[in-house]
Amino acid sequence: MPMAIQRISRSFKDISLSFEPHPITKDLPILKNESAIRRSVRNIVQTIPTERFFNSLFGSDVRSSLFEFVDFGTALIIKNQIETSINNFEERINNLIVEVNPNPDQNSFEVNIIFDIIGEEFPRQEYSFILEATR
Amino acid sequence: MPFTKYTNLDFDQIKTSIKDYLRANSDFKDFDYEGSNMSVLIDILAYNTYITSFNSNMIVNESFLDSATLRENVVSLAGNIGYVPKSRKASSAQISFNVTTNIDTPTLILKAGIVCVGSVDNTSYTFAIPEDIVSNVNNGQASFNNINIYQGIFLTKQFVYDGSLDQRFILDNSFIDTSTLKVYVKKTNDVNLGNEYFVSENIFNVNKNSRVYFLSEIQDEKYELKFGDGLIGKKLGDNQDGTIITANYIITDGKDGNGASSFSFSGTLETSSGTIIDPGTVVITTNQSSINGDEIETVDSIKYYAPKLYSSQYRAVTSRDYESIIKKIYPNAESISVVGGEELDPPEFGTVQISIKPNNGSFVSDFDKQQILSKIKQYSISGINQKIVDLKILYVELNSSVYYNYSQISSEDSIKTSVINSLEKYSKSSDLNRFGGRFKYSKVQQVIDNTDNAITSNITKITIRRDLQPIFNTFAQYELCYGNRFHINPQGYNIKSTGFNISGELSPVYITDTPTIITSEDEISDSTDSGNIFLNRPQSINAKTGILSLFKLDSNGIPTTVVKEAGVVDYEKGEIVLGTINITGTSTINNTIEIQAFPESNDIVGLRDLYISLSIPKSKINMVRDVIASGDEISGTRFINDFYTSSYSNGNLIRE
Numbered sequence: 001m002p003m004a005i006q007r008i009s010r011s012f013k014d015i016s017l018s019f020e021p022h023p024i025t026k027d028l029p030i031l032k033n034e035s036a037i038r039r040s041v042r043n044i045v046q047t048i049p050t051e052r053f054f055n056s057l058f059g060s061d062v063r064s065s066l067f068e069f070v071d072f073g074t075a076l077i078i079k080n081q082i083e084t085s086i087n088n089f090e091e092r093i094n095n096l097i098v099e100v101n102p103n104p105d106q107n108s109f110e111v112n113i114i115f116d117i118i119g120e121e122f123p124r125q126e127y128s129f130i131l132e133a134t135r
Numbered sequence: 136m137p138f139t140k141y142t143n144l145d146f147d148q149i150k151t152s153i154k155d156y157l158r159a160n161s162d163f164k165d166f167d168y169e170g171s172n173m174s175v176l177i178d179i180l181a182y183n184t185y186i187t188s189f190n191s192n193m194i195v196n197e198s199f200l201d202s203a204t205l206r207e208n209v210v211s212l213a214g215n216i217g218y219v220p221k222s223r224k225a226s227s228a229q230i231s232f233n234v235t236t237n238i239d240t241p242t243l244i245l246k247a248g249i250v251c252v253g254s255v256d257n258t259s260y261t262f263a264i265p266e267d268i269v270s271n272v273n274n275g276q277a278s279f280n281n282i283n284i285y286q287g288i289f290l291t292k293q294f295v296y297d298g299s300l301d302q303r304f305i306l307d308n309s310f311i312d313t314s315t316l317k318v319y320v321k322k323t324n325d326v327n328l329g330n331e332y333f334v335s336e337n338i339f340n341v342n343k344n345s346r347v348y349f350l351s352e353i354q355d356e357k358y359e360l361k362f363g364d365g366l367i368g369k370k371l372g373d374n375q376d377g378t379i380i381t382a383n384y385i386i387t388d389g390k391d392g393n394g395a396s397s398f399s400f401s402g403t404l405e406t407s408s409g410t411i412i413d414p415g416t417v418v419i420t421t422n423q424s425s426i427n428g429d430e431i432e433t434v435d436s437i438k439y440y441a442p443k444l445y446s447s448q449y450r451a452v453t454s455r456d457y458e459s460i461i462k463k464i465y466p467n468a469e470s471i472s473v474v475g476g477e478e479l480d481p482p483e484f485g486t487v488q489i490s491i492k493p494n495n496g497s498f499v500s501d502f503d504k505q506q507i508l509s510k511i512k513q514y515s516i517s518g519i520n521q522k523i524v525d526l527k528i529l530y531v532e533l534n535s536s537v538y539y540n541y542s543q544i545s546s547e548d549s550i551k552t553s554v555i556n557s558l559e560k561y562s563k564s565s566d567l568n569r570f571g572g573r574f575k576y577s578k579v580q581q582v583i584d585n586t587d588n589a590i591t592s593n594i595t596k597i598t599i600r601r602d603l604q605p606i607f608n609t610f611a612q613y614e615l616c617y618g619n620r621f622h623i624n625p626q627g628y629n630i631k632s633t634g635f636n637i638s639g640e641l642s643p644v645y646i647t648d649t650p651t652i653i654t655s656e657d658e659i660s661d662s663t664d665s666g667n668i669f670l671n672r673p674q675s676i677n678a679k680t681g682i683l684s685l686f687k688l689d690s691n692g693i694p695t696t697v698v699k700e701a702g703v704v705d706y707e708k709g710e711i712v713l714g715t716i717n718i719t720g721t722s723t724i725n726n727t728i729e730i731q732a733f734p735e736s737n738d739i740v741g742l743r744d745l746y747i748s749l750s751i752p753k754s755k756i757n758m759v760r761d762v763i764a765s766g767d768e769i770s771g772t773r774f775i776n777d778f779y780t781s782s783y784s785n786g787n788l789i790r791e
Contacts, residue, residue, distance in 0.1 A: 011164065012164050012165050013162060013163050013164045013165060014163065014164075014165035014171045014172050014173050015163065015172050015173055015176065016172065017172045017175070031172070036165055036171065039170075039171070039172060040165070040168055040170030040171050040172075041170060043170045043171070043172065043175070044169070044170040052169075052178060053146065053178050053181070053182045053185075054146045054147065054182075055169070055178075058169055089168075089169045089170055090168065090169075090170050091168075092168065
């Protein structure tokens with residue numbers, strides 16, 4: 001009799017770094033599927049290269065562009081950096097679109113990252129944040 | 136279980152094993168993606184493991200003398216077995232000078248500190264003395280004769296002993312020459328330096344009244360002084376010798392200071408009443424240029440000698456024991472040969488013959504010899520006499536014809552320089568330059584061939600040479616051992632020398648040899664047979680010894696015998712004995728007679744106390760064009776005529 005094949009569903013499960021326990025079960029929070037991938041994309045963009053041990057290329061260097069002129073030129077550089085780093089380190093997504101809009105009055109860039117998750121029936125994901133020099 | 140491999144020292148491998156573990160034991164899925172939070176945690180875990188395993192590996196390595204790499208750990212481990220590594224050594228020179236003064240003073244004091252400045256390779260170095268030197272003034276003149284000066288800067292450090300247990304007396308400078316260290320202890324109100332304390336390396340003969348201190352190397356090649364506790368060594372304190380410790384020492388540039396031969400005075404002179412005087416111009420005579428400067432003992436050397444000294448347990452029994460103990464009491468020794476008297480020829484039972492090759496020199500001074508002998512007595516077995524004999528250097532000289540393809544070189548001189556440089560490098564290797572060394576012929580040929588691609592081959596002839604240092608104007612006998620069998624040319628020309636003068640003869644004379652031919656029994660059975668091809672051949676020659684003669688050359692180069700039987704040569708033992716002879720002078724500038732021979736084997740061995748040295752300055756490197764390899768000619772006919780080199784020696788009578 002053939003052994004039953006244990007099927008593992010193609011889902012993603014990651015731990016949350018907030019470490020706030022669930023109010024009832026007291027379990028540590030867990031990020032699943034699209035939220036895990038969204039978190040991953042955010043981690044990649046916000047990690048400064050050389051921050052990770054023995055993986056000095058990991059991350060994107062958008063921070064170094066924050067003190068440049070807030071114009072479309074700088075925005076293009078940031079866009080390229082984000083695209084490169086996500087393409088390099090996150091293989092679970094495709095159709096990546098990165099929009100970076102300079103906001104000279106606020107001295108900030110508005111970043112929109114839009115992507116699809118490969119092989120899953122999730123809607124198109126969108127994740128936005130504002131890059132701003134704080135000092 | 137993936138976690139069985141504890142020896143991983145690689146971050147990525149550790150990370151992989153953590154991932155393998157998670158893959159098998161949890162329902163988290165995202166650890167494979169670098170951006171995930173899980174990956175951050177795995178990185179931290181792996182990094183932690185990595186640091187821990189690196190630390191444990193390092194700790195275990197550094198805990199053993201064999202594997203330790205950090206100097207302070209090696210020094211500390213060697214300290215556990217009673218070994219104090221040698222410090223940097225100041226280059227020392229000996230000078231004399233006179234000072235004329237019109238001040239009325241019974242004595243002049245040359246103060247400790249800088250004495251003069253000398254220069255080596257266009258760099259100036261200061262030379263100092265660690266203690267005051269006093270000289271009497273006679274008729275307004277004070278002579279400072281044969282004073283030893285040390286390259287470096289004289290420094291003084293003072294400590295006040297406070298009685299606490301954790302007080303440490305650390306000399307703050309690296310590069311200290313500890314042999315110049317002078318330590319004094321005095322009471323607070325004392326004017327002078329106080330009682331001198333002496334370094335002690337072990338507790339032999341140390342009691343509660345011994346004025347000793349112990350010296351140990353600590354971090355960054357600095358030194359710490361430790362004083363007695365009132366049981367082993369005198370304790371410090373007001374009710375003892377005092378609490379003020381003064382340490383005077385010299386910090387030095389080590390071997391960089393070697394070779395200074397002329398000095399200009401810059402010392403301080405004081406009268407007996409303490410007035411500093413201006414000596415005017417002081418002319419310094421150099422008795423001995425600066426020598427014997429050396430770097431601090433290397434980690435490798437500590438690892439080598441510390442266990443040896445420990446295994447000898449401060450007892451000189453075997454020749455290895457002597458090697459490590461002499462290295463300790465005379466740190467300047469580069470190589471030491473110890474031969475038991477029973478191995479000598481003729482045997483001398485009850486003696487131990489020691490030869491020492493000092494760093495940067497060839498001879499140990501008589502004073503040092505006495506010091507070594509008296510110090511080694513306390514380690515050696517009663518009834519055994521030690522004898523330090525002068526180093527006998529057996530020089531190996533090359534006469535090399537180096538063939539080169541001249542289409543591949545820029546100039547003949549440059550390739551000749553390269554050959555000399557690579558031979559120089561080989562001459563410093565450990566194959567040679569030690570007792571029991573061996574000159575390896577094939578290696579040297581390789582060294583020459585591998586110098587440059589343009590070198591196509593070499594024909595190298597070997598001669599061995601010893602320098603005889605005659606005692607002038609005295610009838611004496613001389614014996615030179617080469618330790619290697621000589622090649623015999625039945626016609627002579629085997630032993631050649633430079634010229635020297637003997638009493639009763641005006642022109643310089645030279646040594647030559649005549650082998651004593653012993654013809655063997657006629658083994659040809661039928662000598663009457665005229666068809667016997669062996670009949671007219673010379674019979675076999677069986678020469679073991681020869682007669683040495685002295686001859687002179689007239690203006691046309693025609694030799695005339697001066698002394699027919701001046702000595703004997705033993706070709707088998709490689710030994711030359713000159714009978715009673717009165718030598719009055721030599722043709723060489725350094726008052727030696729160079730006597731050469733051709734070795735039977737091209738590999739030369741340093742037998743017993745012979746120290747092999749490849750003499751590059753006296754070697755001949757002839758550059759010869761290889762016309763065949765260059766493509767000038769293919770047939771080789773010109774090569775045979777014009778560029779031919781014999782592999783055998785020439786028929787010259789005298790050494791050139």
